[in-house]
Structures are given as structure tokens and as C-alpha cells.
Amino acid sequence: MTEITLLDGGMGQELVHRAGDRPTPLWSTQVMMDKPGLVSEVHCDFFAAGSTIATLNTYAIHRDRLAPFGIEDQFATLHAMALKEAQDGRAGAGRIAGSIGPLGASYRPDAHPTADIAVPLYAEVARGFKGNVDLVFCETVVSLQHTRCIIEGAKSAGAPIWCAFSVDDEDGTKLRSGESVQEAVQIAADMGAVAALANCSAPEAIPAALAEIAKAGLPYGAYANGFTQITNDFLKDRPTVDALSQRQDFTPDVYADHVMEWIEQGATLVGGCCEVGPAHIAEIAKRLRAAGHTIV
Numbered sequence: 001m002t003e004i005t006l007l008d009g010g011m012g013q014e015l016v017h018r019a020g021d022r023p024t025p026l027w028s029t030q031v032m033m034d035k036p037g038l039v040s041e042v043h044c045d046f047f048a049a050g051s052t053i054a055t056l057n058t059y060a061i062h063r064d065r066l067a068p069f070g071i072e073d074q075f076a077t078l079h080a081m082a083l084k085e086a087q088d089g090r091a092g093a094g095r096i097a098g099s100i101g102p103l104g105a106s107y108r109p110d111a112h113p114t115a116d117i118a119v120p121l122y123a124e125v126a127r128g129f130k131g132n133v134d135l136v137f138c139e140t141v142v143s144l145q146h147t148r149c150i151i152e153g154a155k156s157a158g159a160p161i162w163c164a165f166s167v168d169d170e171d172g173t174k175l176r177s178g179e180s181v182q183e184a185v186q187i188a189a190d191m192g193a194v195a196a197l198a199n200c201s202a203p204e205a206i207p208a209a210l211a212e213i214a215k216a217g218l219p220y221g222a223y224a225n226g227f228t229q230i231t232n233d234f235l236k237d238r239p240t241v242d243a244l245s246q247r248q249d250f251t252p253d254v255y256a257d258h259v260m261e262w263i264e265q266g267a268t269l270v271g272g273c274c275e276v277g278p279a280h281i282a283e284i285a286k287r288l289r290a291a292g293h294t295i296v
Contacts, residue, residue: 001292004263007223007271008046009281011057015042017277026069029060032081039082042278043089049278050285050295051271052094056129057082059101059139063121064113079128097162098129098136100154102146106200107166109143109177115152122153129157138193140166140200143177147184151191162269163188164199164223165209172198172208182212189216198222200273203258210265221269222262226250226276250275252283259284260291 012028018038019031032039043054061079066072086096103118104111112118129136136157138150141164154161165184168174173181185196196218198209203224213220259270272280288295 001294002263002268003296004288004293005053005221005269006051006281006285006288006295007053007221007269008043008051008055009223009272009276009278010225010274011039011042011055012059013274014277015039015057018042026065027060028057029065029078032057032078032085036081037085037088039085040089043086044091045278046281047090047094049282050288051281052295053097053134053271054086054090054094055097055137056086056099056133058125059099062101062103062125064103076128079125083132095134096132098126098133098157098159100125100136100138100150102140102142102150106140107142107176109146109175112143112146112149115145115149118149119153122150123156124153126154126157129159131158133157133159135160135162138163138188140164141184141188142166142175144175144179144184144187146177147187148191151188151193155192160195161188161193162195162197163193164197165213166200167198167205167209169202169205172201172205172210173212180212181209182215185213185216185218189218193218195219195221195269197269198224200225202227203255206258206262207265210262210267214266219268221267221271222259223271223273223276224255224258225272225274226255227274252280255280256283256287260287263288263291263293 015028015031016023024030039057063072136154136159196213198206206222
């Protein structure tokens, strides 16, 4: 059958649930600081469930996230901490992916800085990955400008770039900015990205997104979230994830149903984003093997 790359699930929300503390705007970074070793445990559990890639807990480690809390000077230390947690959690197996989340805020194309500010900041993150990761994820990309800036910055890692786009939950052919998914993916491909995915969007929106992503001719796939919706409260400045709620129908079986449909559509890179835990990944792995696919 087909070789499928099985990604991990949502590190940030898994950490928040396991920590049991009220979320802060620093999100998964705060948990990593407060509870050393917990990130490694989550990586280990995702690998045990069947994933083959550990995504670094670096999505939210940006200077603009740290500065309001007076910890910008810990930027390099936190990135090193995330790398060590992933190395410990993979126990010698699997690949490591550096994660570059959006500047400004997630899902907010209006909050993204201009290219002269954004590209150097993305490049600084990417340089920290150089020689330490197998690939770089540009995650939750929501506009054409965001695409250009993050890909340009990510090149500094000297590693293969996978670009993941967050799409409109009701119309998967559009980015959160309202711009064309197909155009964004083509920009990423032209700039050197070697894979394209849809991420952190409702699973129901993914099929339409994949149809557009496939047109660029890159390996493609998806990892959706399990939120009911992206609320207005979460789109305010420095939000916390308790402004979002988990879907009640988001069981491992239900999510695996979605993922297997994406694979039938041609996806070869699948996993999960926020609210996708090890149990979801384990169910996907079981379905893949039962269908005769090879997990790579």
C-alpha cells in the first residue's frame, strides 16, 4: 500500500491537560518551565502510540511572546530546553522537527508584523535549529504575507521545510486571512518548501484544503484540531487557551475516521494538532496498519 508519515499530536494542549494548571498566555512554554520533564514524557507517549516525528515545543517561543513577561532573555535557554526534552523523549528513535509558530498571535493575519521585522525573527528561531533537527515545520500559516516571511526565515535552519496552513473552518479553500490556499501553497513551493499541510483547523475543512494543496505537486497531508471553534475571545491580545473548548465528539475513533479519509484523498503526512492526544495517534496507527499502509 502507501508509506505514511505519522506525526505526533498537539503538544501544547496535552501539556496543559497534564499539568492541571490554569493556562497562561505563555501556554506550553510556561508548562515546560514549571514542570521539567513533562514535555519529554509527552514526546515519549506519542512515539509509543506510533508517531515517527517529535515536534519541538518551540511553537510559542518567540521574543514577542516572552517580552511582555520579562523573560525575553531566556529565549535561547528555552529553545535548548525544548530540544533536550525532545531528544530525551525519542530515546534514539524517530525524527525531530523544529516548530516555528506565528509571530503576533495564532489565527491573526492582522497581528503579523511586516516582513522587515518578521523575517529576521523567524530566521533567529531557525538558526537555533541548525544541525539539531531533521526538518522544520512552519506552523499555522494564515496569510500570503505570513507564508513568504516564515519560509524565508525558515531557510536559515538549513533543513527541509514543511509548511502547514491553518484554513477557514467553514471553507477549506481559504486561509484564515480569506486568501487562497492554493496560492499560498504555490508560494511556499516556489520558495523551496518540500511538503505542504493543513493544520489547526476543523477536520471537516481539511478535504477541501487538501484538494487545493495537492495542486502544487508536493507531498501533502494534514493535522487538524479538536476545538469547537476559534472564539472571538481567543482572537484578542495575549489570549489563553481556556477561551477555547474541546469538541465533545472528538474521540480517537471519530478523528481516525477523518484521517483515513484524507489518506484516501492522497495525504501521506498525517497527525494531530490541538486536542489530539496519544490515544488519537494510537488509533490512527492501528487503522493504518490494518489497511496495509507502512508507517515511516
